[in-house]
Amino acid sequence: MGAMPEGRKCVTCIGHRVSESNRKSLGKCSRMLKRLLTDSKLQQVFLDEVTCKANQLYARLISVNGRPLSEEELDRLQTCPDPPKKLKPGDYWYDKLAGYWGKVGEKPCQIISHNMNIRGAMTEHASNGDTDIFINCQEITKTQLMMLKEFGKGD
Known part of the structure; x- marks a missing residue:
C-alpha cells in the first residue's frame, strides 16, 4: 500500500x-x-x-468574538487545559472571565479554560440571551440564570 x-x-x-x-x-x-x-x-x-x-483546521476559518483566530491563538485554544471539544469552522463567542464557550447566537455549550489571550470583545448578544441580566458584558440565557439560582447566586 x-x-x-x-x-x-x-x-x-x-x-x-x-x-x-x-x-x-x-x-x-x-x-x-x-x-x-x-x-x-x-x-x-x-x-x-x-x-x-x-x-489541521485553518485558523482563519474559526472566528471568536467577531475576529478570525491567528495560528497562535488556535494553537493556544487547542492546547489549553480544557479545550473546546469537536472544534469546527464557524463563528464562536468566548467569555474570557468565566470560560464560557459557544456558537454565536446560541447558549454556552461548554466551559473551557478562562483568561486565555484571545483578541476580540464579546458582544452583549453573543449567546442570544433573553433575560435582561448582564454578566461580563453579555446578556445571559435562561439556562445560565437557572444555573446561577441553583448555586445560590440569583435573585
Whole structure:
C-alpha cells in the first residue's frame, strides 16, 4: 500500500488541506482498510491522518468574538487545559472571565479554560440571551440564570 504520510489521501491530494465534509471521518477506520492492513499499520495511518499539518483546521476559518483566530491563538485554544471539544469552522463567542464557550447566537455549550489571550470583545448578544441580566458584558440565557439560582447566586 505504500507510505501514507497524510493518512487516506490520493497521491495528488497530499499537501492539500482536507475537505471540511470529510473532516468528521479523520481517524476513523473503514471496513476495507481493516481487511487490508494490520492493526499496527492502521494505527500508524490514522495517527498520521489526525496529526499531519495539512489535515489541521485553518485558523482563519474559526472566528471568536467577531475576529478570525491567528495560528497562535488556535494553537493556544487547542492546547489549553480544557479545550473546546469537536472544534469546527464557524463563528464562536468566548467569555474570557468565566470560560464560557459557544456558537454565536446560541447558549454556552461548554466551559473551557478562562483568561486565555484571545483578541476580540464579546458582544452583549453573543449567546442570544433573553433575560435582561448582564454578566461580563453579555446578556445571559435562561439556562445560565437557572444555573446561577441553583448555586445560590440569583435573585
